[in-house]
Amino acid sequence: MTAAEKEVPAPRPMNEGRARIRRLLRSGRVLVGGGIVLVIVICALFAPLLAPQDPNNQDLLAQLLPPAWSADGVPEHPLGTDNLGRDTLSRLIYSTRVAVLVAVTASLGAMLLGTTLALVAGYFGGLIDWLVSRAVELWLSFPPVVLSLILIVGFGVGLGNVILAIILVDWTRFCRVVRSEVLVVRRQDYVDAARLAGFSHFRTLWSEVLPAVGPLVLTLLSLEMGIAVIVEAILSFVGMSVESTVPAWGVMIADARKDMFQSIWGMALPIMAIIITVLGFNLLGDGLRRALDPKLRQREIQ
């Protein structure tokens, strides 16, 4: 929210900014979504304090325990253990670190790359626009999963490369949508006025066009964070992301798969963790879109 406010330039009347914040705080989606995201981030930051045990600590006498509330559960392992006797709750909590890291870095990267290209392409048009549009078309000719898999094969396995791959695949999500918005904004009178007032192209883009597409970018960013979490989970599920010692939800699902006939909890719990996280980002994005998009607001008022 504060980031959005910083992007709103001074020329806008102050009450508009305050009205936006008020709308955001009244939106149930933003509150619930933001709340979920906040909890996840706290888990990631304070994992060593919150987790009851070391996530890699093996207790071979307590393998595949069910959660504590079922008959065979024990209170030392509130959500049970995996096939090596590692504490599921601790592993779930530590896994938020990978999720949050990927969500933040990959989606910010994709946002920077995609939005920059969209601004330049939409604003200047001509050859640059043609090139960027063709690149987007080329990228969209692959299903995203396939493209990220190819990139991982090319770069090699590892979390850093997964983040890079997500950026290089998902910039199009920003570029496509933001570019068409820039095309609309560019024709507005206030953009012409800025140019006539002697603003450079860069300054016009920065202080007139960017703020106009800011809410859209923020919404896309929130949705992209959810997508990044899913893509990382997919890649760590097929063993192409983190090392096997790093706890991550995708790794947990893959590990628990061999024992799903003995215990479904090992798979069900990380799945729930992923869904709740993605739901948080989606609710937040959806709420931001409804609260910040003037067109949508008008439609709802009608």
Next chain:
Amino acid sequence: MNGGIFGVIAKRIIVALPIVLLASILVFVVLRLLPADPVAMSVPPNATRDEVEALRRALGLHLPIHEQYWIWLTKIATGTLGNSITYAQPVFRLIGQSLPATIELVVVAAVFATVIGLAGGLVMHRLQGRAGEQAADVASTLIMSVPEFLWAIFFILLFGVALNWLPFSGRLDPGVSVPHTTGFLLLDCLIAGRPGAFVNALEHMLLPALALAFGTAPLLMRVLRSSLMEVAQEDYVTMARLRGLNERQILLRHSFKNAFLPTLTLMGVQFSFLFGGTLLVEVIYGYPGIGNMMVEAVRNTDLPIIQGVALVYAFAVLVINLAVDVLVLLLNPKLRVRR
């Protein structure tokens, strides 16, 4: 009018060709960044340096990259797509064996997704302004937050392991076999006159297809609902209401027809995502299609297969988009008049 349609198709194909060519360059260049050596991984550990070098030459890996690409391009043109390193067979033949399974899965999943998406969109439209609207809204956001690969695992746990209703591995039960004619199993079962095997194959396909459909349908649902919302403000809807038609008649005769087009346009994008979604769903269900083949090839660093399958995916996306564009053109009278 037909000439117009074919003209559009021809034009689209001409535009698509350079995209396929660029896509092949992209795949090729990215895969040549590879840090691992595909040769080192395919020879026995005790191979001598000379043997490795001989294999490298046999695979053409000693050549500069543009020459390697040219060789691959000629192999695409001649239809072999090169030889697989692991199987020592033409990639084209390998893909030909697996592709029907994937196409069959995609078609069944697309039918499910369309039915669920359209029905859901209509239900959400009817719920508008009623008590259930908020609940339906939250439910659709929740469903939309679950990607197809989690649906796939969830369905295995629920219908496979916990309830034990449906099989979740492969295309047929172990013991059941059907003579191979087309590669499309459902079709093969019908040709062979084996209703039992047909049901068995359908059961195996149900969970993966549903997982894919659930990953795709919610967005269709939303778009249909919001275009129904927009259409509801059109004059012809008001007119129909003034003529005394009831809401159901208005919805089916007027609103739906017009609101369907944006949904159809979206389907093009969504179904190409669905095609990509098969990759993981196939891996999870041990379903022998090109997705499984791709992931296995990635594990073996079998570059010719990875390149070939990636190209097939790109081609499939283009074909799906083209098909949807043609459908939109056929169904939208406004676009039809213009020549």
